[in-house]
Amino acid sequence: MYWEREFETLERNKLRSLQLERLKRTVKQAIQSPFYKELYQRKGISADRLRHVEAIRELPFTTKQDLREHFPYGFLSLPKRDIIRLHSSSGTTGNPTVIFHNRHDISSWANLMARSLYCAGVRDTDVFQNICGYGLFTGGLGFQYGIERLGCLSIPAGAGNSLRQIKLMQDYGTTAIHAIPSYLGRLYEVFQAEGLDPRKDTDLRLFVIGAEPHTEEQRQRIEDMFGVKAYNSFGLSEMNGPGVAFECTEQAGLHIWEDAFLIEIIDPETLEPVPDGEFGELVMTTLDREAMPLIRYRTRDITRIIPGVCACGRTHARLDRITGRSDDMFIVKGCNVFPMQIEGVLLKVPEVGSDYLITLERINGVDEMIVEVEVKKDWFNGDIARLDRLSKFITHQIRDEVLTKPIVRLVEPGSIPKSAGKAVRVLDKRVFDSVKL
C-alpha cells in the first residue's frame, strides 16, 4: 500500500528526529551559497545551534523577492559543474526565478513523485498519459521522471491536440492521466463531438489534477464525466514542482512529504506560528535538496494542517485546500492582479479613504473580484446618484489598470474589518485545491 513504508508511516517522533538531522545538513549546505552565507554570518547562525526542529523559528525567512534579487546564482550551494538541470519561470522581462538541481535532487524529486502517484493509487500496471507541457514547466519532466520511477508505461503526450490525445488513450489503453482540470472539460467535449463516451470507450480509471485553481465541484464534475477518481496534486516550482503534497485514496487532504519538506503555518502578519489546525501561510524548508536548499521559504499560499490521523496510515501531515495567498498576486478571469495596482488607482481618487479590501468570490461559476472601498463619511448623505457615479468611475479606472472589471462597493469608514489588517488586502473566497505549480 506504500511506495516507501519506512518513510511514509514513520512515527511522528522519529519523523521529527529525521527532520532535525536533515535540517542541520540543509543549513550546512545552504551556507555554501552566497545568499545564506552572507545572511547567516551576519546573524551568527550555524547548524549547531539547532537542537530541535522548532529552533528553525530563529532563522530568517526567504522570499521570492530574495530569489529575484540574487538571480541567477545567489542561492546556488554547489559548484556550477555539479548542477544537471534548471527550471525557470517564463517571461522575457525582469528577473525570473530559477531552481537548480544536482543529480541527487533530480533523483529525490523523481522518488517523491513516484511516492505521490503511488499514494493516489497509481501502480506499475498503469498506462499513464502525461498531458502537460514539457520543457521548463515542471509538470512535464517532473511527472515523467516520477511515472518512470514508479514503473508505469509513460506516454509523454505533451499538451494540446485533443484528437491525438484520445487516439493515444485508445491505442495504448491509457488508464491514468495527469492534466490541468480546465483542460479535462475541453477534452470531454471532444470525446462527445467524436461520438465517444470516455466511460465506455477508454480504460481510464484515475486522474491527477493540479497546477490550476479548481473547486471540489469541478473535481466532482470531472469524476462524473469520465467515470474516474480524480486526485489533487500540489506543488510549486520553488519546491521542485509537483510532488510536494498529494491526495491519497482517502481524498481527505494532501499528504505533504515531511521527510523532504519541513512545514510551518504562520500568521502572515505577525509571522508567528498559528495554533494547530488553523489557517495561515505555508512556509517550507527543503530537507533533501543539495544544489539549492531554501530555508523558511514563504510560499504565500494560505492553507492549514488538517488535524487528526489519516485512515491510510501515512503519518505525514495533510494540507487542506489552498484557500488563497498572502501576497500580492492573484489570478482572476485569467488576469494577474497585484493589489498595488488597485491601491495605485484608489490613491488617485481623493474622495476615497486608504482602506480597501479585495474579495475574490466564485459567483454562479464565474470568478468575481469585489473591491470594497471606504469613502469619507459625508458621502453617505443620501445622494445615491453621486455615490453611483463615484463607484462607476473607480470601476473603470481599475478595469483599465488590471484588464478585468471589478465589482466596486463603496462603504462607510470603519466598515472594513481591521482584523484583515494592513498586510492582507485580498480575501480569496474561491475554494482552490492548488493555486500554482
Place this chain on the structure above:
Amino acid sequence: MYWEREFETLERNKLRSLQLERLKRTVKQAIQSPFYKELYQRKGISADRLRHVEAIRELPFTTKQDLREHFPYGFLSLPKRDIIRLHSSSGTTGNPTVIFHNRHDISSWANLMARSLYCAGVRDTDVFQNICGYGLFTGGLGFQYGIERLGCLSIPAGAGNSLRQIKLMQDYGTTAIHAIPSYLGRLYEVFQAEGLDPRKDTDLRLFVIGAEPHTEEQRQRIEDMFGVKAYNSFGLSEMNGPGVAFECTEQAGLHIWEDAFLIEIIDPETLEPVPDGEFGELVMTTLDREAMPLIRYRTRDITRIIPGVCACGRTHARLDRITGRSDDMFIVKGCNVFPMQIEGVLLKVPEVGSDYLITLERINGVDEMIVEVEVKKDWFNGDIARLDRLSKFITHQIRDEVLTKPIVRLVEPGSIPKSAGKAVRVLDKRVFDSVKL
C-alpha cells in the same frame, strides 16, 4: 577523451565477439515477441545457430510495414508491466509506429546519448540548452536524459520563442545547443534584429544539429554565423531516436555505436551486402534493447561506411552522410511525397510510358523535384508545343496530388537508365547529414 574508453576503443575482433554475444541475447529476447516468435518458429531460426556475426544474414529483414501491421504490441518482447515509456509517431490517421522501452532501455539510451555528446566535445562543465520539442518526439527526452547523464547543466528550453531562447542563453551562459539546422538560421536573424552578435554576446561554443536534412554548406554557414563548431547527429525513432551515430571532434563521419547496433550496408534491390566502403541501405539490429529488439531493420537510409581508422581512436565504424533513402517517402519543400502518388498520376495519362525517375536536387539553395517521364516515341516528331502542353498538364496533376510543383521533363523511351531499376524511382542528389530523427 572518451566517455567509455573500454567500449569506444575496443579492438575490432573483441567488438565482433561482443556483438555476437549480444546478438544471441537479442534473438533470444526477440523470440518472446509475437511477431518474431511466429516468424522464427516458421523459419526454424534460433539463437544457437548464430556462430558468428555474419550469420545474421540468414535472418529475415524487418520493415516499417511489419511494425505498422503488428501495431501496437506485436514486437513487444516483455510483459507490458515492465515497460516504462513509449515513443510513437504523430498523426491521427492510420497505424503509427511505436517503440517501447523498459528501464534498461531508457538507461542504455541515456548512456549512448552521453557518449555521443562527449564524443562531440561536450563536457560536464557545459551549459546545454536543448532547443527542441519534448513529449513524444524523441529529440526532447532523448537529449534531456543524455545531457543529465553526462552531467551538463541542462536547460530544457523546448522549441520556439527565439527571444526567450536568447534570454536563457544570456542568463545562464549557455555554451552548447541542440537544434535543427533550419532553426539556427532563424535564431541568428533574431540575434541581429536585437542588435546582438552571438559571437560576442553569448558563451556559445558548440552546436549539435540533426533531425533534418542539411548540407555541409549549411553547417559551415551556421558555424560562421555563431562562431561555434557544429556536429552532426544521426538517429531514427525505431533505433530509440538520437544517439545512434554522432560526429567526433574530427568531423570526419559519424561514429555509429556498434556495441549497441549491428550494422549492415546492403544493396536495396538484391538485398546482398555491398563491398566495404560502397553506398547502400543501412540495416540495423539492436544489440542492447530488451523491450523491443529489432533485427535487421531496414532503415531505408542510403549511406556507406567510411573506410579507414578515425584519428580520434574510436574503433566504431563511421557512417558517411545519408545521401538519400531507398524507400518510397521523401520530403521536398516541406511536403512528404511517396513515389506511388507520382506513379498514380502518370498511370492516368495514356500518352506516357511506365518509366519515370524522380530526382531531387538543390538548385540555387532551393530543393527541386525533377520528374523525368518517358513518352511514346511518336511524340518526338518536332511538335514542341504539343510536348509543352503535355508537360504542363502532368505538372499540374502532380502538384494537385503532392502539393508541391515539380519540374517535369519529357524524355524519349529508353532515356531513363535501367540501372536505377524498378525499385529505385527516386534519386536524391541533395546532400544530407541526416534525413530523419
